[in-house]
Amino acid sequence: TVATERERSLIGSECVAATILRPAGKVIVDGRNYDAVSQFGYIEKGQAAVVVDYVNGSLVVKKKDA
Numbered sequence: 844t845v846a847t848e849r850e851r852s853l854i855g856s857e858c859v860a861a862t863i864l865r866p867a868g869k870v871i872v873d874g875r876n877y878d879a880v881s882q883f884g885y886i887e888k889g890q891a892a893v894v895v896d897y898v899n900g901s902l903v904v905k906k907k908d909a
Contacts, residue, residue: 850897853877857893858904860886870894870904879904 853872858879862868866881870892879894882905886892896903 850902853894853902854896855894857891857907858902860888860890860892860904863888864892864904867901870902872902877902881905 856872858870858872860868861871861876864870864879864881864886866885868879868886869876870879871877872894878900879902880898882895882903886904886906891907892904893907894902895905
């Protein structure tokens with residue numbers, strides 16, 4: 844799937860896990876829900892994360908560094 848300009852613009856954005864990502868789930872970016880995949884391991888619901896890529900129709904996210 845080719846990323847649209849909107850999805851590409853989300854790279855680098857902070858988000859919050861709307862569900863547990865194990866590794867797939869949902870995140871909220873700027874009040875909107877998106878399908879997402881964790882880059883490394885699990886991300887708990889409510890945990891802060893950062894969008895690092897957009898692949899196969901899903902945002903790729905990693906835990907935000909504390």
